[in-house]
Amino acid sequence: MDTRATPLRPNRAQASGSASALVAALPFLALLLAGVALPLFGGGYWGVIATRACIYWVLVSGLNLVVGFAGQIAIGWVALLTLGAYTTSVLAAGTVTPALPPYLALAIAAVVGAIFGLVVGLPALRLRTFYFAITTLGFATIVTQVALAWQSVTGGGVGVAGPVFPEPFASQWGFYYFCFGLAAICTWMTANVAASRFGRALTAIRDAEVAAEASGISKPVLLGAVFTFSGAVAAVAGGLFASLQSYITPDAFTIDLSILFFIAILIGGRGSILGPLLGTILLTVLPEFAAPLVAWSTFLYAVLLLVIVLAIPGEILDFRNRRSLESGRAIIPRPDRLERLLGALPNAGPLTLEQVRLSFGGVRAIDGLDLEIRPCQVHGLIGPNGSGKTTTLNVISGYYTQQSGAVRLNGAALPALARHRRAHMRIARTFQTPRIVGSASVLENVMIGGTVDGECTFVESLLSLPRHRRDEAMLRDTALLALEAVGLERLAAVRADRLQHSELRFTEVARALMLRPAFLLLDEPAAGLSTEEIRRLSALLLAIARAGTGVLLVEHHADLIFDICHHVTVLNLGRILAAGTPAEIRSHREVVNAYLG
Amino acid sequence: MIGSIVSSGVAIGCIYALIGIAYNVMFSASRVFSFTAGTLGMLGGVLGSLFIARMGMPVAAGFLLALAGGAALGIVTEIVAVRPVLKSLDQHLYVLSTLALALMIQQFTAIEWGTDARPFPRLFDIARGGFDQQFWLPMLACAAVIVGLELLYRHTLIGRAFLAIAEDSYAARALGLPERRLRMASYALAGAIGTLAGFAGGEMLLAFFANAPMLTFYGFVPVALGGMGNNRGAVVAGLLLGLFQQAANFLVGGIFASVAVFTVFIIVLLARPEGLAGATFQRRV
Numbered sequence: 026m027d028t029r030a031t032p033l034r035p036n037r038a039q040a041s042g043s044a045s046a047l048v049a050a051l052p053f054l055a056l057l058l059a060g061v062a063l064p065l066f067g068g069g070y071w072g073v074i075a076t077r078a079c080i081y082w083v084l085v086s087g088l089n090l091v092v093g094f095a096g097q098i099a100i101g102w103v104a105l106l107t108l109g110a111y112t113t114s115v116l117a118a119g120t121v122t123p124a125l126p127p128y129l130a131l132a133i134a135a136v137v138g139a140i141f142g143l144v145v146g147l148p149a150l151r152l153r154t155f156y157f158a159i160t161t162l163g164f165a166t167i168v169t170q171v172a173l174a175w176q177s178v179t180g181g182g183v184g185v186a187g188p189v190f191p192e193p194f195a196s197q198w199g200f201y202y203f204c205f206g207l208a209a210i211c212t213w214m215t216a217n218v219a220a221s222r223f224g225r226a227l228t229a230i231r232d233a234e235v236a237a238e239a240s241g242i243s244k245p246v247l248l249g250a251v252f253t254f255s256g257a258v259a260a261v262a263g264g265l266f267a268s269l270q271s272y273i274t275p276d277a278f279t280i281d282l283s284i285l286f287f288i289a290i291l292i293g294g295r296g297s298i299l300g301p302l303l304g305t306i307l308l309t310v311l312p313e314f315a316a317p318l319v320a321w322s323t324f325l326y327a328v329l330l331l332v333i334v335l336a337i338p339g340e341i342l343d344f345r346n347r348r349s350l351e352s353g354r355a356i357i358p359r360p361d362r363l364e365r366l367l368g369a370l371p372n373a374g375p376l377t378l379e380q381v382r383l384s385f386g387g388v389r390a391i392d393g394l395d396l397e398i399r400p401c402q403v404h405g406l407i408g409p410n411g412s413g414k415t416t417t418l419n420v421i422s423g424y425y426t427q428q429s430g431a432v433r434l435n436g437a438a439l440p441a442l443a444r445h446r447r448a449h450m451r452i453a454r455t456f457q458t459p460r461i462v463g464s465a466s467v468l469e470n471v472m473i474g475g476t477v478d479g480e481c482t483f484v485e486s487l488l489s490l491p492r493h494r495r496d497e498a499m500l501r502d503t504a505l506l507a508l509e510a511v512g513l514e515r516l517a518a519v520r521a522d523r524l525q526h527s528e529l530r531f532t533e534v535a536r537a538l539m540l541r542p543a544f545l546l547l548d549e550p551a552a553g554l555s556t557e558e559i560r561r562l563s564a565l566l567l568a569i570a571r572a573g574t575g576v577l578l579v580e581h582h583a584d585l586i587f588d589i590c591h592h593v594t595v596l597n598l599g600r601i602l603a604a605g606t607p608a609e610i611r612s613h614r615e616v617v618n619a620y621l622g
Numbered sequence: 623m624i625g626s627i628v629s630s631g632v633a634i635g636c637i638y639a640l641i642g643i644a645y646n647v648m649f650s651a652s653r654v655f656s657f658t659a660g661t662l663g664m665l666g667g668v669l670g671s672l673f674i675a676r677m678g679m680p681v682a683a684g685f686l687l688a689l690a691g692g693a694a695l696g697i698v699t700e701i702v703a704v705r706p707v708l709k710s711l712d713q714h715l716y717v718l719s720t721l722a723l724a725l726m727i728q729q730f731t732a733i734e735w736g737t738d739a740r741p742f743p744r745l746f747d748i749a750r751g752g753f754d755q756q757f758w759l760p761m762l763a764c765a766a767v768i769v770g771l772e773l774l775y776r777h778t779l780i781g782r783a784f785l786a787i788a789e790d791s792y793a794a795r796a797l798g799l800p801e802r803r804l805r806m807a808s809y810a811l812a813g814a815i816g817t818l819a820g821f822a823g824g825e826m827l828l829a830f831f832a833n834a835p836m837l838t839f840y841g842f843v844p845v846a847l848g849g850m851g852n853n854r855g856a857v858v859a860g861l862l863l864g865l866f867q868q869a870a871n872f873l874v875g876g877i878f879a880s881v882a883v884f885t886v887f888i889i890v891l892l893a894r895p896e897g898l899a900g901a902t903f904q905r906r907v
Contacts, residue, residue: 151891152892155716158717159839162838171880328722
């Protein structure tokens with residue numbers, strides 16, 4: 026294959042990337058200007074509305090990471106607003122403790138909110154959708170009940186006075202600027218996270234959880250950070266809300282508010298910052314234009330929610346990448362890029378399976394399997410459907426735990442069920458059905474594969490500190506290199522859900538290569554590929570093995586297996602039917618009878 | 623003291639259990655949990671008060687009309703919020719669609735009926751006494767529903783068809799069962815059961831729009847603890863929840879009761895996400 030014939034065009038993607046980043050920042054700058062200039066135009070009442078929009082956005086910006094990015098249905102987030110409002114008010118009023126300065130009270134509220142955000146959010150790690158949704162709803166119910174019942178602190182149904190922030194933020198416009206500033210900071214911080222490896226990891230958890238784990242993303246750690254952040258900003262919003270209301274009772278915090286926050290995110294579109302921001306402004310301002318509708322506003326929000334879910338369950342304000350793609354495009358891998366991409370792989374020992382057994386109920390999926398995958402070799406695993414090939418892959422990558430036997434890497438047993446740890450050990454994999462984040466670009470999808478190589482912390486990403494920017498540049502460069510290696514660099518900026526099936530398969534390979542894998546597990550990578558594409562895939566896989574990676578190839582295409590494998594294992598009903606070089610297998614009588622025909 | 627704790631605890635527990643059964647009946651027919659379960663209970667109180675106290679209907683007529691209203695709402699739920707999203711069950715859109723419908727009903731009630739808790743009429747004209755009708759009515763309703771469902775499932779053809787759908791809807795359809803009509807019937811049945819809970823417990827809970835989210839949560843606790851689709855588990859867990867809540871209310875105070883229930887709920891769910899009685903296995907890769 027002549028790889029030199031196609032010119033390389035990484036710079037185009039990069040150049041258009043920075044230009045589009047500028048275009049993407051324009052609406053935010055316009056909103057910033059409008060927000061700063063608002064007091065020149067608006068009258069008193071509009072100031073209150075604008076302040077309220079800012080406060081709501083402080084909360085929604087954090088909730089957006091939970092709902093829009095991580096896809097967790099947190100419908101009771103008003104509870105954290107309540108918590109922040111009461112904490113700030115009670116501490117500032119000094120009914121229980123000595124009166125604290127309002128800023129200190131607000132900061133303490135943020136800490137309390139962070140803790141409760143984590144507590145309410147953590148069940149999401151084990152509970153799915155409805156269970157988690159109802160947990161947050163239950164929390165909201167409980168918080169209101171406690172606010173009503175704990176009269177000595179909250180004043181019960183009578184309520185408590187909100188905090189007053191001292192000059193220069195005491196006047197109406199002063200307080201507006203205070204809230205506006207916080208809203209702007211929240212926008213900036215969440216936009217930083219959204220564009221970081223953490224933001225990509227969140228969408229990966231939402232749309233391709235299994236692939237996220239295989240890429241080394243730890244769901245507990247990541248969601249923990251996001252829930253903590255979201256709880257903190259929600260509680261800050263609560264403190265500001267109490268100050269704006271000047272007096273709060275439990276009635277002020279109905280579930281309606283939660284729904285407003287939630288719908289603002291949904292109409293804005295999942296995985297966007299600007300959309301939910303506009304959604305929040307719209308939903309805060311809209312009732313003011315239609316006074317007779319104010320009583321019905323929550324009803325209308327609910328109708329809106331139903332319409333969104335039934336009619337347009339995807340993104341609404343999404344105009345990205347509508348340009349048509351050229352048809353008849355070919356995937357031309359450039360194996361010569363692998364050397365730079367993979368570098369000098371540390372000389373790992375073999376990956377071995379010893380007498381591994383696993384049964385589901387009465388079915389023995391794997392029954393005493395021995396396997397040795399060596400670096401620099403392609404190891405083929407073939408067999409009829411149900412012979413245990415994918416199950417073997419799942420045992421190695423930690424989705425199943427063997428009932429007996431051991432899986433060892435370089436002699437050390439792999440920990441059971443620690444799926445995301447596999448990526449740290451440089452074991453990468455692809456999936457029978459490609460697991461891709463459809464709404465993210467191809468480049469972003471590939472960058473997900475390099476998550477474990479990022480060094481900066483969540484807080485550094487929030488604040489866009491140097492290490493964050495270095496990580497992003499490194500991941501972007503490596504991902505472009507990986508895309509060149511598999512031959513997809515021209516599609517880097519395209520939304521992944523617009524790709525053809527074969528391109529998705531190569532995208533998964535590129536994502537796996539981001540790990541610089543010592544071992545690469547491929548689950549039927551040639552399924553659905555044309556003969557020509559299979560030929561290119563074989564060359565690519567051979568080159569990957571030459572670079573030092575041990576490749577385990579589960580396949581049905583016998584030709585591909587016999588062409589490139591150094592060693593072949595044939596499974597039948599969970600047992601090894603035959604093992605040896607391709608030539609030996611091809612002449613193995615039982616294999617020919619049972620499988621090759 | 624102990625007498626009133628037990629009678630009110632069991633009564634409240636029966637209401638929670640009935641809402642839990644409404645969840646289960648809908649779940650069995652469609653593999654979907656609906657946020658409208660608590661709304662049905664709220665409507666039971668509001669419709670009963672509307673028909674009997676405000677419009678002056680006889681108790682029996684008001685009762686039947688309220689149940690019919692609940693059944694109609696059940697059917698609307700199936701058509702509007704469940705059927706359109708069943709195709710893509712894995713996207714969990716039903717969480718949002720049923721939530722939207724529940725909120726619409728709740729808001730409509732708040733606007734048209736009012737946001738104050740209004741009294742629910744006394745159904746039988748007998749003097750108030752220790753073991754009052756407000757306590758034994760929910761218990762009677764709960765017992766009637768359990769016996770009725772048992773008879774329906776074990777001894778009638780349509781009940782067996784319900785079970786077949788719950789067990790394996792594909793196979794049931796392949797056998798020629800009218801899955802869609804059975805699902806609508808299940809939702810109507812769940813609607814009637816949920817409304818019955820609110821109607822029978824009307825005197826305790828009053829006719830109050832905010833009962834909807836409260837019952838949606840507390841009615842789901844028995845489902846989560848008893849195992850989804852498991853009615854017996856729901857009844858046992860519901861009774862325990864009611865007793866625990868009332869005892870804590872009387873003895874330690876409402877704050878502790880609320881927090882304790884929520885904590886127990888979370889801990890049990892985290893330890894056994896499939897409920898105390900029930901097991902599921904899902905293939906992910």
